[in-house]
Amino acid sequence: MLNLFYAAHTCALASHIALEDAGASYTTTRISFSGNDQRKPDYLAINPKGRVPALVTDRGVLTETPAMLAFIAQSFPRARLAPFDDAFAFAQVQAFNSYLCSTVHVSHAHRMRGYRWVDAGNAEAIAAMQRQVPQSVYEGFALIEQGMLAGPWVMGETYTICDPYLFTLAQWLEADGVDIARLPRVIDHRRRMGERPAVQRALAAELARAG
Amino acid sequence: MLNLFYAAHTCALASHIALEDAGASYTTTRISFSGNDQRKPDYLAINPKGRVPALVTDRGVLTETPAMLAFIAQSFPRARLAPFDDAFAFAQVQAFNSYLCSTVHVSHAHRMRGYRWVDAGNAEAIAAMQRQVPQSVYEGFALIEQGMLAGPWVMGETYTICDPYLFTLAQWLEADGVDIARLPRVIDHRRRMGERPAVQRALAAELARAG
Numbered sequence: 001m002l003n004l005f006y007a008a009h010t011c012a013l014a015s016h017i018a019l020e021d022a023g024a025s026y027t028t029t030r031i032s033f034s035g036n037d038q039r040k041p042d043y044l045a046i047n048p049k050g051r052v053p054a055l056v057t058d059r060g061v062l063t064e065t066p067a068m069l070a071f072i073a074q075s076f077p078r079a080r081l082a083p084f085d086d087a088f089a090f091a092q093v094q095a096f097n098s099y100l101c102s103t104v105h106v107s108h109a110h111r112m113r114g115y116r117w118v119d120a121g122n123a124e125a126i127a128a129m130q131r132q133v134p135q136s137v138y139e140g141f142a143l144i145e146q147g148m149l150a151g152p153w154v155m156g157e158t159y160t161i162c163d164p165y166l167f168t169l170a171q172w173l174e175a176d177g178v179d180i181a182r183l184p185r186v187i188d189h190r191r192r193m194g195e196r197p198a199v200q201r202a203l204a205a206e207l208a209r210a211g
Numbered sequence: 212m213l214n215l216f217y218a219a220h221t222c223a224l225a226s227h228i229a230l231e232d233a234g235a236s237y238t239t240t241r242i243s244f245s246g247n248d249q250r251k252p253d254y255l256a257i258n259p260k261g262r263v264p265a266l267v268t269d270r271g272v273l274t275e276t277p278a279m280l281a282f283i284a285q286s287f288p289r290a291r292l293a294p295f296d297d298a299f300a301f302a303q304v305q306a307f308n309s310y311l312c313s314t315v316h317v318s319h320a321h322r323m324r325g326y327r328w329v330d331a332g333n334a335e336a337i338a339a340m341q342r343q344v345p346q347s348v349y350e351g352f353a354l355i356e357q358g359m360l361a362g363p364w365v366m367g368e369t370y371t372i373c374d375p376y377l378f379t380l381a382q383w384l385e386a387d388g389v390d391i392a393r394l395p396r397v398i399d400h401r402r403r404m405g406e407r408p409a410v411q412r413a414l415a416a417e418l419a420r421a422g
Contacts, residue, residue, distance in 0.1 A: 048358055049310075059299045064309035066277065071302035084295075088270045091282035094305070098275035099260075102312040110328045117321045117328070117347060118339045128329045128336035136328055147259055 002026040003056040005046060007033045008206050011105060012053035013171070015068045016206065017164035020198035022076035028205065066097040069161035081161045089155075096154055096162045104144075104169050107136035108176055134177030141173070145183045152192065167193040213237040214267040216257060218244045219417050222316060223264035224382070226279045227417065228375035231409035233287035239416065277308040280372035292372045300366075307365055307373045315355075315380050318347035319387055345388030352384070356394045363403065378404040 004019060004026060006012030010033075019026045031037035031052065038050045047054040047063055055062045055071070062068050070093075073082035083089040109116070111133040114126040144166070148154070154162035170190045173180050180187050193199050215230060215237060217223030221244075230237045242248035242263065249261045258265040258274055266273045266282070273279050281304075284293035294300040320327070322344040325337035355377070359365070365373035381401045384391050391398050404410050 048354060049314075057299060060303075062299070062302050062306055064306040064313070066309045067302045067304075067306035070305055071298050074298035074301065087282050087285035088268060088273070090285065091273050091278045092271075093278075094281055095273055095275040095278035098277045098309065098312060101309060102275070102317065103260075106313065106317050107328065117318065118336075118343050122339050125329075125336045125339035128333050132329050143259060 001058070004028045005031060005043070005052055005054040005056070006206065007031050007038070007052045009171075010052050011065050011101075011165075011168055013202060013206065014065050014161075014165040014168040015053050015055060015072065016202040017167070017199050018069050018072045018081065018161055020202050021081060021159075021164065022072050022079040024072065024076055030206075064101070065165060066094060066101055069097060069165060070094065073161050080158070083158075083160075093155060093160050093162055096148060097165050099143075099148075100165050100169055104137070104140040107133065107140050108169065108172055110136070111176060134179075137173070137176045138178045138182065141170075141178065141183050141186055145185050149185050149189060151185065151189075154189075163189070163193060164199070166190075167199065212269070215239045216242060216254070216263055216265040216267070217417065218242050218249070218263045220382075221263050222276050222312075222376075222379055224413060224417065225276050225376040225379040226264050226266060226283065227413040228378070228410050229280050229283045229292065229372055231413050232292060232370075232375065233283050233290040235283065235287055241417075275312070276376060277305060277312055280308060280376060281305065284372050292370070294369075294371075304366060304371050304373055307359060308376050310354075310359075311376050311380055315348070315351040318344065318351050319380065319383055321347065322387060345390075348384070348387045349389045349393065352381075352389065352394050352397055356396050360396050360400060362396065363400075365400075374400070374404060375410070377401075378410065 002019065002024060004012065004015055006016060006028060007030065016028065031043060037043055038052065044050055046056065046061055049063060053065065053068060055068050062071055070082060074084055082093050110129040114129040118125040150156040153159045154166055167190055170186055213230065213235060215223065215226060217227060217239060218241065227239070242254060248254055249263065255261055257267065257272055260274060264274070264276065264279060266279050273282055281293060285295055293304050321340040325340040329336040361367040364370045365377055378401055381397055
């Protein structure tokens with residue numbers, strides 16, 4: 001049995017949606033960032049990085065969204081969530097998801113997690129990072145808008161593990177101060193994703209426990 | 212035929228080593244960061260992100276180190292550089308490489324590329340980022356030191372695409388101001404990697420053209 005550790009409003013949503021897409025049997029465990037659960041010994045024993053998501057499997061714990069998404073796709077091949085039989089096509093999927101984690105998510109993280117990269121007491125530097133977020137997040141999404149979203153899904157006609165991950169990060173655009181009118185294709189993708197039952201189930205499950 | 216676009220002293224080295232490990236037929240094209248080649252139209256036509264590495268294949272261009280490493284491993288299966296037939300083991304490989312790109316490399320990038328996350332004219336904020344690099348890069352490697360490097364290779368007895376990537380980022384520890392005496396296992400791995408002929412060939416090729 002798989003168990004997904006997540007926190008509300010985090011990138012864990014991507015794996016949550018993929019588990020729904022895959023038709024997986026799984027459970028979830030919600031941890032609270034406001035309660036700082038991710039730094040408590042019980043959770044650090046599961047994920048020493050002190051972050052979400054983490055996926056507990058029969059063979060051990062997996063972390064890092066691109067790896068977890070690929071694992072879900074490979075473990076549930078009938079759902080056809082990634083082209084494992086085609087090295088180039090699979091690399092394109094991985095490249096997209098790697099870009100999301102190493103560039104787009106990182107730009108976003110400078111709004112709330114600036115203390116990772118400057119002294120936590122340096123309020124001016126942290127504020128300077130926050131001021132740049134609308135521009136840096138926009139630039140990350142602009143490359144997607146202009147050339148990385150084939151349509152209707154990220155990889156074209158076939159829905160893959162890129163789609164729930166893009167949808168998840170696109171949830172944060174307004175809070176990051178990005179003018180979504182400049183990203184019509186990303187926003188259309190987000191809207192269509194929001195209509196999928198798997199996405200609605202994952203979101204409903206997270207919201208039901210968020211109180 | 213594969214062609215690797217790289218710049219000296221960058222994470223492109225990881226893919227360069229993996230191509231050597233794989234016994235691939237490939238060419239390389241060096242671009243100069245000091246000449247700002249990565250922002251010129253010729254290169255942006257290859258990689259709109261304006262970064263290295265990029266791998267030109269018969270089917271198109273691949274970017275993002277974790278994806279390129281997986282592509283090289285899958286394209287040259289005799290080299291056994293990744294366990295594609297085992298979803299959990301492959302996800303562990305991908306999780307390690309994803310951590311390197313989204314956490315370890317990102318911390319390092321705050322030394323030279325702070326303008327990505329604050330206004331480029333804000334010298335104080337950029338200096339504040341630079342001051343934090345020794346600590347943030349150390350913390351990223353400390354998790355590897357303490358629990359992610361099974362030994363003798365990252366994944367244990369079997370050499371994988373995690374090893375050239377870790378080696379590549381470990382090249383930068385001294386310049387990032389990290390006390391390497393605190394990372395004996397990472398440094399031992401780096402030393403043993405440096406003894407491998409494939410690594411020596413990739414390094415020699417990059418140095419021969421670096422002048």
